[in-house]
Amino acid sequence: MTLVLSRRRLLSTAVAGGCAALFPAIPRSALAASSSGDAARLTVDRRTLEVNGKAASVFGIRQPDGTHGLTLDPGRRFLVDLANRAGEDTVIHWHGQTPPYVQDGVIDRNRPAIRSGESVRYDFVARTGTHWMHSHHGMQEQLLMAAPLVVRSEEDRRADEQEVIILLHDFTFRDPAEILASLGGSSGGMAHGGHGTAPAQGAMNHGAMNHGAMAHGAMDHGAMGQGSGHDMTGMSGGMVMDLNDVDYDAYLANDRTLADPEVVRVERGGRVRLRVINGATSTAFHLDLGRLTGQVIAADGNPVHPVAGSRFAISMGQRLDIRLTLPGEGGAFPILALREGAVQRTGLILATAGATVEKVAQTGEAQTDPLDLSLERQLVAVTPLATRAADLTRRMQLTGSMVPYVWSLDGLTFGEHRPLLVRHGQRVELTFESASMMAHPMHLHGHHFQVVAIDGRPVAGAVRDTVLVPMMGNVTVAFDADNPGRWPLHCHNLLHMATGMMTEVVYEGFV
């Protein structure tokens, strides 16, 4: 494994102890290389953002020229010096990248937080595609500590198309910890950076059975009434589906609302590639192309055979690349993200020269449907996993409830979790079974998996790193254990992860 971390970090890590085996051979030259000038520079700091006419203090991850996040040209390594000027500890996860374990951007007993004022170097082979970067510490992601991370391929460079990145967020003026507290949740181990720290016992409910979906009916929700604003959709048989836990103050596309949206200049008849990233912490969207038709060409940065449409589901943590061609006569074309099960929306406008850009309301007329897997079922990987029988299969129940507000896996919250133990070289098949009344986007670090079955029916689905498991649905993914380490596996609803909906995939030798 090549290194990576700054001299100061290396020393402090070594002193921390217990991890020497993970850093078997740190070449001196790697230390010297940290003065090299061709590394990209990213700084995490505070910034002021105006949302609906009101100023808010949020975080940013920017290059010296102010660019949010990073776009790498084909063939470039992920060589980044990350400076923490946030005024507090942090760590940035390179979501979608598959770096060596120590560079993943997660805090655990082997990987300390980045202290305020500290700089850390990352150096690994970049993985092509539309990805993103975000804090994996506390609730910082809710305060917009997130940015795009795009790695272009040679094919991208040759393509005659304009690239437009759309980073979606849900935004609140409130303190995220206060939102979690108002839901009755406890951030437990998260606030302490995780591993080995047991969540507050009082907030936990151990038995998965207690959270069983059938027992989790309208009665439970009727008792809620605490103004948390979560939306529910009535289902047959007295079951109630939960869609949104939190009503946010705004929904953002590239930091802006539809009151003052970004207007991207495009060419008449031109080809556009949208790189859409759902960076919202707790909100799933339908991406809506309006009058245009597009083709999904990649999911979570991995090419898929084109799927045409004008509305596509994108859950938290996921990315979609969508190719579209603008009409020859030009015009203004809103690209909207419609909040699931609600009327709120955000987005930006593609406009050709001279086109009249009309205002788009921040709310639509009709409540949208819940996200489903109709798009997922159509996705077919361009480069699937090699055909091979699984060496290891595991079923994992997605558990938890609104009352108490605790989310878990197999009824266990993070800290008391049972890691999934794997051996280097194994093919692993993992079935997520939803046993709760909410959908959960499940994300595995350090790997991309292929969706191989939906509700028990085999598919040759997308290769991706985050898959939506709908209420009472089940999804099977397969991956090759080819990146040794301890890798978080969690729900990408930040509020769910914060209360405990996380476990780890742990390789032999890393227990």
Ligand SMILES: [Cu+2]
């Ligand atoms: Cu969840």
